[in-house]
Amino acid sequence: MATGFLSLEHLSSEYIIEKDWLFETHLNRLSSLKPLVIAATQGWGIQEYMKELGFQLAEKNPDIHICYMDMKPVNSIDSFLEQYTASLSQRFPDVASRIEINNSNLGALKLPELIARKKKIKIALFFANSHLFRRINNYDSFLTSLRLRLRNQKNCVFCFYGNNTPFFRAQIFHPGSLTGYGRPYELNHNPFNCRSNYIRKVFHDQGKSIGFQTSIKMSSMVENHPSYIKLLAWHALIRTQNTCTVSIAEKALDDLILHYDFHFYKIVEYLTTKQLSFLKAMVEENHKPYSQETREKYQLGSSSNVASIKQCLQKKEILNAGNRECGIADPIFNKWLRRHYFSQER
Numbered sequence: 397m398a399t400g401f402l403s404l405e406h407l408s409s410e411y412i413i414e415k416d417w418l419f420e421t422h423l424n425r426l427s428s429l430k431p432l433v434i435a436a437t438q439g440w441g442i443q444e445y446m447k448e449l450g451f452q453l454a455e456k457n458p459d460i461h462i463c464y465m466d467m468k469p470v471n472s473i474d475s476f477l478e479q480y481t482a483s484l485s486q487r488f489p490d491v492a493s494r495i496e497i498n499n500s501n502l503g504a505l506k507l508p509e510l511i512a513r514k515k516k517i518k519i520a521l522f523f524a525n526s527h528l529f530r531r532i533n534n535y536d537s538f539l540t541s542l543r544l545r546l547r548n549q550k551n552c553v554f555c556f557y558g559n560n561t562p563f564f565r566a567q568i569f570h571p572g573s574l575t576g577y578g579r580p581y582e583l584n585h586n587p588f589n590c591r592s593n594y595i596r597k598v599f600h601d602q603g604k605s606i607g608f609q610t611s612i613k614m615s616s617m618v619e620n621h622p623s624y625i626k627l628l629a630w631h632a633l634i635r636t637q638n639t640c641t642v643s644i645a646e647k648a649l650d651d652l653i654l655h656y657d658f659h660f661y662k663i664v665e666y667l668t669t670k671q672l673s674f675l676k677a678m679v680e681e682n683h684k685p686y687s688q689e690t691r692e693k694y695q696l697g698s699s700s701n702v703a704s705i706k707q708c709l710q711k712k713e714i715l716n717a718g719n720r721e722c723g724i725a726d727p728i729f730n731k732w733l734r735r736h737y738f739s740q741e742r
Contacts, residue, residue, distance in 0.1 A: 418581070418583075419445075419448075419449065419608055419609075422434070422449055422581070423449060423452055423453060423456070425578075425579075426449070426453050426460075426520055426553055426555065427453060427456065427457050427460070429518065429551070429552070429553040430553065430578060431546075431547075431553055431554050431555060431577055431578030432555040432556070432557070432578050432579070432581070433526075433555070433556045433557070433568045433574060433577060433578050433579070433580040433581070434446070434555070434556070434557040434580070434581045434583060435527075435557070435558065435559070435560040435561075435564050435565060435568060435580065435581070435582050435583070436557070436558075436559065436560055436582075436583040437559070437560050437583065438559045438560070438561075440583055442557055442558070442559070442583065443524065444592070444593050445583075446522055446524070446555070446557055447593070448593070448596070448608055450462040450464070450520065450522060452608075453520060457518070459517055459518050460517070460518045460519070460520050460553075461487070461488075461515075461517050461518070461519055461520070462520050462522065463483055463484055463487040463488075463508075463519060463520070463521045463522070464483065464521075464522045464524055465479060465480060465483040465521060465522070465523050465524065466479070466483075466524045466525055467479075467523060467524060467525040467526060467527075467528040467529065467558070468524075468525055468528060470528065470529075470531060470532065471531045471532070472531075472532055472533065473532060473533075473538055476532065476538075477502070477504050477505075480504060480505070480507070481504050481507060483521075484507050484508060484511060484521075488511050488515065491511050491514045491515055492507065492511060494514075495507065495510050495511070495514070502541060502545060505542065505545040505546065506545065506549065508521055508549055508552045508554075509549035509550055509551065509552050512549075512550070512551040512552055513550075513551070517551070518551045518552065518553070519551065519552045519553075520552075520553045520554075520555065521552065521553075521554050521555070522554075522555045522557065523554070523555065523556045523557065523558075524557065524558070525558045525559075526556040526557055526558035526564065527558035527559045527560075527561045527563060527564040528558065529563075529564075529567065530561075530563045535573070536573050537573075538573075539567060539572075539573030539574055540573045543573065543574055543576075543577045546577070547577065555578075556568075556574065556577075556578075560582055560583075565582075568580040592608070592611035592612045592614070592615045593611075594625055594626070594629065595611040595614050595615065595625065595628075595629045595632075596608070596611050598626075598629045598630070598633060599629075599633060599636070599640060602633060604633065604636050604637075604638060604639065604640065605638065605639045605640070606632075606636075606639065606640040607639070607640075607641075610640055610641060610642055610645060613642055613645060614628055614629065614632065614645045614648075617645065617646075617649050618649075618652075618727050618728065619727040621726075621727050621728075624652065624727065624728055627652055627655075628645070628648055628649060628652050631648035631649075631651045631652050631655075632644055632645050632648035635647060635648055635651075649731070652728060653728055653731055653732050653735065653736070656728055656729070656732065657732070657736070660729055660732045660733075660737070661737075663714070663729070664737060670695075670696065670697070670701075670705055671705055671708065671709060673694045673695060673696060674694070674696060674702065674705045674706070674709065675709070675714070675724070675733060676694060676733075676738050677690050677693075677694040677696065678715075678723070678724060679724075679730065679733050679734045679738060680734075680738070686699060686702055713725060714726070714729075
């Protein structure tokens with residue numbers, strides 16, 4: 397019998413999901429068939445970001461069908477048109493094969509609108525690696541023609557995205573060839589250097605959901621470690637009724653740390669007092685065990701003694717081999733030391 401009250405689980409899934417306002421802005425624009433131009437710092441994760449955007453766009457708007465076109469194979473107007481028609485024909489083979497197009501006068505650019513009309517749907521076409529338009533001879537005039545021919549197509553929306561190169565910025569900001577084609581956005585930070593896509597797939601495959609930012613948070617919790625990502629995702633999944641929240645992810649992380657409790661105690665049993673003091677300094681002093689203040693506080697001895705301890709821990713594969721400011725190799729072991737082992741000494 398319905399009571400009219402929301403359960404705590406329902407409230408959690410409905411109202412405590414972390415949202416990215418800019419991601420929601422992009423999603424709302426595309427849902428309204430308003431074009432987008434997005435430039436991102438190289439290595440930022442723009443491909444994953446746009447695939448997630450396309451996934452949620454199609455999920456929330458069943459009448460919108462997504463098509464991706466990659467600019468990597470394109471080096472001329474002819475190859476652009478070939479790639480353009482091939483991408484649409486592969487996505488909509490039943491309709492595209494029946495439509496006559498003329499590449500010689502850029503008639504192929506009207507293909508999305510023709511497909512949308514025939515199938516009575518809406519189409520979102522994403523141009524990946526749009527910074528590579530520079531490979532096309534006379535790209536200024538071509539991009540101007542492209543902008544004009546895409547702008548007024550009914551039931552269609554187009555999105556250009558790529559690396560934030562000087563060329564791409566010159567095209568999307570005044571007086572560039574793409575100026576005025578949708579509002580341009582620059583994404584300059586790097587929060588997506590992670591494996592959050594795997595996390596979202598795990599939840600999606602099991603009929604549950606997780607917000608984009610929550611999956612990013614989970615990935616960072618284990619420093620993007622591939623094995624721990626999988627384990628953390630499943631610990632969170634079994635705790636989730638409908639939609640995973642940051643709170644659920646944090647409890648799943650506690651589960652994962654305790655899962656390795658016995659194994660980690662076995663590791664520290666074979667470490668010397670100096671080695672444990674070194675690890676404590678690493679955990680508490682932000683990876684700076686060489687300073688005189690830190691060496692005195694943790695009774696590590698001379699700099700040469702610290703170097704010797706570090707070398708021994710690297711041989712045991714507890715520390716990453718590398719520069720002077722190395723880190724603990726296992727992110728869960730690092731958190732276990734901080735939350736459980738060293739906290740018990742106080």
